[in-house]
Amino acid sequence: MxxxxxxxxxxxxxxxxxxxxxxxxxxxxxxxxxxxxxxxxxxxxxxxxxxxxxxxxxxxxxxxxxxxxxxxxxxxxxxxxxxxxxxxxxxxxxxxxxxxxxxxxxxxxxxxxxxxxxxxxxxxxxxxxxxxxxxxxHQITGARRGIVAGVDGSETSLRAALFAAEEAQLRGVPLHLVHAWMEPAIWQEAYVYDEEILDEIALQHEGVVRDIEVVVKRRHPGLAMTASTVRGHAVHALLEFSPLPELVVVGCRSRSAMNRFVLGSASHELILNLDVPVVVVSDRVRDVDIDVDRTARVFEQVG
The missing domain is CATH 3.40.50.620 (HUPs)
Incomplete structure (x- = not known):
């Protein structure tokens, strides 16, 4: 804490x-x-x-x-x-x-x-x-409760989820882990994914948020928590989560030395559309000893 x-x-x-x-x-x-x-x-x-x-x-x-x-x-x-x-x-x-x-x-x-x-x-x-x-x-819109953490399966997003869990426990509010995904781009307009393929993709993304949930529950067994996937834009999924969150937490992965002042796409867009406090946890935050002995399923959605 x-x-x-x-x-x-x-x-x-x-x-x-x-x-x-x-x-x-x-x-x-x-x-x-x-x-x-x-x-x-x-x-x-x-x-x-x-x-x-x-x-x-x-x-x-x-x-x-x-x-x-x-x-x-x-x-x-x-x-x-x-x-x-x-x-x-x-x-x-x-x-x-x-x-x-x-x-x-x-x-x-x-x-x-x-x-x-x-x-x-x-x-x-x-x-x-x-x-x-x-x-x-300066102005926070709407009645809000709970904390939402955006996760993508990376170690950085796990650290963000653990930070969010501590904040939720501190405030006595539920934590909602959210992983947003979109189907991979296709190179031919005539080609579309059938439902069977989309279901398989959805299952893979479901595994991302469940992996994070396991680690967070191990650290905070008494915390009220939900874990869900959303097929759609990451920023919309976080800011428009129902019920509206009082705090959104995301991770941010470092880039090259030249671009170290530039946020990742989702974190950046969150700040562009800010109507709720947002905490950004950089991958430079390495004080928490986390369990990374799990399947690595990283999708470029958050951070």
Whole structure:
């Protein structure tokens, strides 16, 4: 369980939503939990030659200290602190990530093209962090309960499922493991799959989610859990699961060094269509000793 939570704080409504979510989650944690508000004064965005003056630095420090004091009243049994850092926002926040820390950032409703949104702070952090990253939308739609984890049979998605199981147990809500699949593309338009072939493909995908379910149940035997496959688009299956989830958890597999700031397709599209908090668990998160002695059935749907 991630006992340390770091929240990116800049005083905006979006960071307020992220902080509120983190505070609500922290109420389920024991008194050893720590909540850290981090305010980054980004010198990179300044006019060349300009630096952060002592008055600006002191004002920013006082603002984050005041907010930490307010949160401390809401969480009197927890350790709540505020820190201010000067530097590039992405790199500064990434230094706070590790397998035992949950980094929480806010984001706003997309009102500009996908390409620009793809490079938002949350998506870049999720792609390059050394620990789990929660991305919280400013507005969460609908009444929600339970946690959905997208799985594809990979070790990374298993780690995401185990993270989701811990969160579900923490909150006392059910966990839903979901594996979405689509029939393989065909190279001739005249050819279509018959029902027998589709049934065989469906059985193979059913095995993916059942393999994950076995491991998660072994770790959390008392947790209310369902496991299902959905024939269709992965992102729609996760976001439109019924009942609507209060949290979606997915894994993200690392790519080449040049593309380490780019999320996998499903994780990326989740963030593009965010209306519920999403936690992205990178394959860099390797603190959990998992059982991988099982049939490897990996399908490129999630991550």
């Amino acid at each position: 991630n006992q340390r939570t770091v929240v990116a704080w800049d005083g905006t409504a979006e960071s307020r939503s992220a902080l509120d979510w983190a505070v609500a989650r922290s109420r389920h944690l024991d008194s050893t939990a720590e909540l850290v508000l981090v305010s980054v004064t980004d010198e990179v965005s300044l006019v060349p030659g300009k630096t952060i003056g002592p008055e600006e630095f002191d004002a920013a420090g006082a603002a984050v200290a005041d907010e930490a004091a307010r949160v401390r009243q809401e969480l009197p049994e927890h350790r709540v602190t505020g820190e201010i850092v000067i530097g590039d926002t992405l790199n500064a926040l990434r230094r706070y990530t590790d397998p035992t820390t949950l980094l929480v950032v806010g984001t706003h409703t997309r009102d500009f093209p996908h390409r620009r949104f793809a490079w938002s702070l949350g998506s870049r952090l999720a792609a390059s962090a050394l620990g789990p990253v929660a991305i919280v939308p």
